[in-house]
Amino acid sequence: MNPNICNKGRFNMLGTRLVIYLSAILAMGLFCSVADAKLNKNQLMDRMEAQFGAAIASGDAAKAKAIWGNIDKKFDGMYDKLAARTVIFSGDSNRQNALNKLYADQYSKFEKIVVFLSSIDLGFRNPEPSNLTGSLSGKIRDDNRKGIAGAQVVVAGHEATTNAKGGFSLDKLPTGTFELYAFAPGHQRYKDPGYQISANRKIQLSLMLPAANYKPMIPKEAEAKMRAALSKINIPAQTKVIGTETIVGTLLDADTGAPIVKAQVMMVCQSAAKSTTSDTQGHFVLEGIPTEVCDFTVMQSNVTSFQDMLQKAKAGTDRAYGFSAKYNITAKADHRHENTWKIKAKGIDLGGTVTGVVLNSLDGKPVEGAEVTVVIQRVGVVINEGRTAKTDANGRFKIELVPAGKHDIEANKKIFKSTSQNIEVVKAKSVDVTLKLEPITVGTVTGVALNAMDQKPLAGVKISIGRKSATTDAQGHFKLADVDAGDMTVSGRKAVFKPTSQGMKVLAAKSVDVILKLEPITVGTVTGIALNASDQKPLAGVKVTVGTKSATTDAQGRFKLADINAGDVTIEGNKEIFKPTKQTVKVLPAKSVDVTLKLAPITVGTVTGIALNAADQKPLAGVKISVGTKSATTDAQGRFKLADVDAGDMTVSGSKAVFKPASQGMKVLAAKSVDVTLKLEPITVGTVMGVVLNAVDQKPLAGVKVMAGTKSATTDAQGRFKLEDVDAGDVMVSGSKEVFKPASQGVKVLAAKNVDVTLKLAPITVGTVMGVALNAVDQKPLAGVKISVGTKSATTDAQGHFKLADVDAGDMTVSGRKAVFKPTSQGMKVLAAKSVDVILKLEPITVGTVTGIALNASD
Structure with missing residues (x-):
C-alpha cells in the first residue's frame, strides 16, 4: 500500500465551510456593505494566503506561524477571522506538492511545518475545546516489517519519535478527528486525513512506511493484462498515460440498501494516493486518479473501541462492526467513472x-x-x-x-x-x-572528536571506554560496539591536546552519541609551595592566583595551577591573617615552573565602633574606650577605632562621668575588623544608707526592714543598711520590726550620691486582751459583764465580747463581774504587740439569804 495520501476532499470540505461562514455573515447582516471594504478584505486574504503558501513551500515554520498569528490583528469580526483562517489554510492546492518537496530535500524543515499545520488544523476540526483526552501508541515498520527508529508521528500538534524498535507513544491528545502524519528519512511518508481520537481510549497502531524507492506489488493477472494492452498500442510498459480519472460513487449497505456514511474511501495507486469521506447519502468524489491499476478501499466502523465491539457482540448484534471492502480499479485517462458499491456489513468474530x-x-x-x-x-x-x-x-x-x-x-x-x-x-x-x-547486556557508543578551538574534526584520537578502544577516522568519527551497559566514561587522547573525558549512561541495546572536544595545549603549569615566613613551615589554605586561575594549597602547602597562558605572569598568594605576597615567573607552553611563596603572619586586628547614651541612643563624645593595653576616646560622633589589637577573645570597656561604665566581650580576628556598639546608661539614682536604733536604749537594731520607694533592705547585726539605685528626689525612708513601732523619715536623694539616715524605733511594751464572757450554765454570751485587767476595764457587748488595749505585757489576771452571777477570774500571759484571747464563764447565783428577828409575841 502506498501511503502518500493527498486529501483533496479535505480542501473541498474547507471550501464548503467557508461558504457556510460567509452565508452566516450575510444572514446576520454583519458582512460589509461597502464594496471597497469587501475588496480590501478579499485582497488581504489573498495576499496572506499567498504569503502563507510561500512560507510553507520554503519550510519557514516561524514565518508561517507569524502570518497565522496576524489574522487576529488584521481582521476584527469573529466571522471574518474564521473566513480568513479557512481561505489562508486551504487556499493553496499545491501545498501537498510543496510538502513532498520539503520531505525529499529539507527533512528538518518538513518536520517543523507538519507539526505546525497539525496544531492549527485542530481549530478547524474541533472548534469547541474539551478537557477529555485520549492516547495513541504503536509501532512504525518498514516494508520488511522491521521497526524504524527515529520516525516521527504527528497528530493534533503533538509529536513523538520512535525508539530503537520503532515504538512510540502520545498521551493527552485532544479528542476528535485529525490529520495523522508518519514519516522517516529514506521512507515514504504516511498521512491519514481523518484519524479519530476518542476520550479515555488507548489506541494502538501499527503503520508501514515503505522505502522511498518501494513500489506496491501489482497482482500478476492485472500486470499481464496491462502489459498486453500496452503492447497492442506499442507503448512501453513503464510509460504513464497522460490524464487522470474522476470517480463518483455511492456506498450502500448490501443488505438494507441504506447509505454508508462517514466511510473512509481511499484510492492507492503506484504514483499517488487519494482519500475522502462519504457524506450522509453515501456519496463521494475522488479526482485526479492516475491512469494505472489502483487499490480501491472502503472502511467504516460503527464501534468506538474493541470493548464496544465486544459488548455489541455479546448482545447478539451481528452488524455492529461496520463495513470494509477492497477492489482493484484500472483508471482511465480523462474519464469520469460513476458506480454504486453495495457492501455487506461485517459480523463480529470473537476469535x-x-x-x-x-x-x-x-x-x-x-x-x-x-x-x-x-x-x-x-x-x-x-x-x-x-x-x-x-x-x-x-x-x-x-x-x-x-x-x-x-x-x-x-x-x-x-x-x-x-x-x-x-x-x-x-x-x-x-x-x-x-x-x-x-x-541484551551491551550497547553502542558512537561520536565525533573535535578540536575545541576551531570545532574541526580530529583524526587519530584514541577513544577509550573501559577495555574498549578505537581511533577516530579522517572525519573524527568513532564507534565502539559491545560496550557494557551502565554508567561509563568515554575518554579521548591525542598528542599536543589535553585529554578529555565525559560521563554517560550506556543502555542495553541502545546507541548513545557523544561529542568529545579536545583543547590544544597552548599553556603551561605553575606548581609550588607556600611557606609561613616566620617559621618556614608549609601553609595550607593559601589562595594562589595567576590571572583568572586560582588554586588553594593542600595540607603540605603545595599547589598546582594548570592551563596558564605562556609568558611572564605574576603569582599572588593570599590567606587570612597573613600579609599577601607576589612573585613574577616565566611560564613556558606545556612546561611546569616551580615557585616558593612566603607569607608573613598577621597577629593583630582592629576594633571600631560607637558609644551611645542608652537612654536616648544619641552618640556620646569623650567616652574612654579600652581593649587590653589599647585605649582611645570617642569623637563628637561617638566613634572610635583601636588598631593593632591582639587577636583573640577580648573585652572592650567604656567609661564616662555621670554614666555607668559598660563593657562587652568580642573575638578579635587577625587582619580583620570587628565593629562594636557600647551603650552607657546615665546615672539617675543615688544610694540611701544608715543605721536603725532602739529609741529607748539607742542600741542598733538588727532585722529591721528598711524601705525607700520600691527598694528595700534589712539591717545587719550592727543595725546598718544600704539601698542602691534609689530614684533621685524627695523620698520617704521607713523602718519596721516586730514589737517595735514603725518609724519613717523624709530625705533628699541626689543622683550618684549617698545620703545617710538614722531611724529610731520605739519598742512596744503592751499587748491586747480580748475575748467573750459566757453563762457557765447554758454557755450563752453575757452582756454587761465588767471585765478588768490591772487598771484597764471594759464591759461586754450584746454578744458578750470585750477588748482591752494597751495592757502591760507580763503575767496578768483578767476578772469578770455581773449582778446575780458569781465573779470569776483567769490568769494569762500578755505579750508585747500581741493579742491574747480569753473566755470567761460566770456561774449564775441560784440561792439567797434570809435574815430577821424573833420577837416575843406578848410584849
Whole structure:
C-alpha cells in the first residue's frame, strides 16, 4: 500500500465551510456593505494566503506561524477571522506538492511545518475545546516489517519519535478527528486525513512506511493484462498515460440498501494516493486518479473501541462492526467513472485464545513483565487494540478474543532482544506458544572528536571506554560496539591536546552519541609551595592566583595551577591573617615552573565602633574606650577605632562621668575588623544608707526592714543598711520590726550620691486582751459583764465580747463581774504587740439569804 495520501476532499470540505461562514455573515447582516471594504478584505486574504503558501513551500515554520498569528490583528469580526483562517489554510492546492518537496530535500524543515499545520488544523476540526483526552501508541515498520527508529508521528500538534524498535507513544491528545502524519528519512511518508481520537481510549497502531524507492506489488493477472494492452498500442510498459480519472460513487449497505456514511474511501495507486469521506447519502468524489491499476478501499466502523465491539457482540448484534471492502480499479485517462458499491456489513468474530510462556533464552527461566502482543491485520493499517498482555511471575500470559486467522505474536521487554513468530488462531480454540527472549547486556557508543578551538574534526584520537578502544577516522568519527551497559566514561587522547573525558549512561541495546572536544595545549603549569615566613613551615589554605586561575594549597602547602597562558605572569598568594605576597615567573607552553611563596603572619586586628547614651541612643563624645593595653576616646560622633589589637577573645570597656561604665566581650580576628556598639546608661539614682536604733536604749537594731520607694533592705547585726539605685528626689525612708513601732523619715536623694539616715524605733511594751464572757450554765454570751485587767476595764457587748488595749505585757489576771452571777477570774500571759484571747464563764447565783428577828409575841 502506498501511503502518500493527498486529501483533496479535505480542501473541498474547507471550501464548503467557508461558504457556510460567509452565508452566516450575510444572514446576520454583519458582512460589509461597502464594496471597497469587501475588496480590501478579499485582497488581504489573498495576499496572506499567498504569503502563507510561500512560507510553507520554503519550510519557514516561524514565518508561517507569524502570518497565522496576524489574522487576529488584521481582521476584527469573529466571522471574518474564521473566513480568513479557512481561505489562508486551504487556499493553496499545491501545498501537498510543496510538502513532498520539503520531505525529499529539507527533512528538518518538513518536520517543523507538519507539526505546525497539525496544531492549527485542530481549530478547524474541533472548534469547541474539551478537557477529555485520549492516547495513541504503536509501532512504525518498514516494508520488511522491521521497526524504524527515529520516525516521527504527528497528530493534533503533538509529536513523538520512535525508539530503537520503532515504538512510540502520545498521551493527552485532544479528542476528535485529525490529520495523522508518519514519516522517516529514506521512507515514504504516511498521512491519514481523518484519524479519530476518542476520550479515555488507548489506541494502538501499527503503520508501514515503505522505502522511498518501494513500489506496491501489482497482482500478476492485472500486470499481464496491462502489459498486453500496452503492447497492442506499442507503448512501453513503464510509460504513464497522460490524464487522470474522476470517480463518483455511492456506498450502500448490501443488505438494507441504506447509505454508508462517514466511510473512509481511499484510492492507492503506484504514483499517488487519494482519500475522502462519504457524506450522509453515501456519496463521494475522488479526482485526479492516475491512469494505472489502483487499490480501491472502503472502511467504516460503527464501534468506538474493541470493548464496544465486544459488548455489541455479546448482545447478539451481528452488524455492529461496520463495513470494509477492497477492489482493484484500472483508471482511465480523462474519464469520469460513476458506480454504486453495495457492501455487506461485517459480523463480529470473537476469535480464539492465545496462551503461552516467555523464557530467557540463556537460562530457560521465565521472564516476568514481558509485553506480549498479537498483531492483527485489518484493512489499511494494522490495529492492535486489546491484544496485549504482560507475563506473570511464571512468565505465563493469556490473550483472549483474538480474531481467527494468521497473525504475528511478539514479545518485548527492556534489555531483551524482541522476538516474534507466526501463529494461526482458530475460532473458539486455544493455541499455546513459547517465546524466548535473548537478554541484551551491551550497547553502542558512537561520536565525533573535535578540536575545541576551531570545532574541526580530529583524526587519530584514541577513544577509550573501559577495555574498549578505537581511533577516530579522517572525519573524527568513532564507534565502539559491545560496550557494557551502565554508567561509563568515554575518554579521548591525542598528542599536543589535553585529554578529555565525559560521563554517560550506556543502555542495553541502545546507541548513545557523544561529542568529545579536545583543547590544544597552548599553556603551561605553575606548581609550588607556600611557606609561613616566620617559621618556614608549609601553609595550607593559601589562595594562589595567576590571572583568572586560582588554586588553594593542600595540607603540605603545595599547589598546582594548570592551563596558564605562556609568558611572564605574576603569582599572588593570599590567606587570612597573613600579609599577601607576589612573585613574577616565566611560564613556558606545556612546561611546569616551580615557585616558593612566603607569607608573613598577621597577629593583630582592629576594633571600631560607637558609644551611645542608652537612654536616648544619641552618640556620646569623650567616652574612654579600652581593649587590653589599647585605649582611645570617642569623637563628637561617638566613634572610635583601636588598631593593632591582639587577636583573640577580648573585652572592650567604656567609661564616662555621670554614666555607668559598660563593657562587652568580642573575638578579635587577625587582619580583620570587628565593629562594636557600647551603650552607657546615665546615672539617675543615688544610694540611701544608715543605721536603725532602739529609741529607748539607742542600741542598733538588727532585722529591721528598711524601705525607700520600691527598694528595700534589712539591717545587719550592727543595725546598718544600704539601698542602691534609689530614684533621685524627695523620698520617704521607713523602718519596721516586730514589737517595735514603725518609724519613717523624709530625705533628699541626689543622683550618684549617698545620703545617710538614722531611724529610731520605739519598742512596744503592751499587748491586747480580748475575748467573750459566757453563762457557765447554758454557755450563752453575757452582756454587761465588767471585765478588768490591772487598771484597764471594759464591759461586754450584746454578744458578750470585750477588748482591752494597751495592757502591760507580763503575767496578768483578767476578772469578770455581773449582778446575780458569781465573779470569776483567769490568769494569762500578755505579750508585747500581741493579742491574747480569753473566755470567761460566770456561774449564775441560784440561792439567797434570809435574815430577821424573833420577837416575843406578848410584849
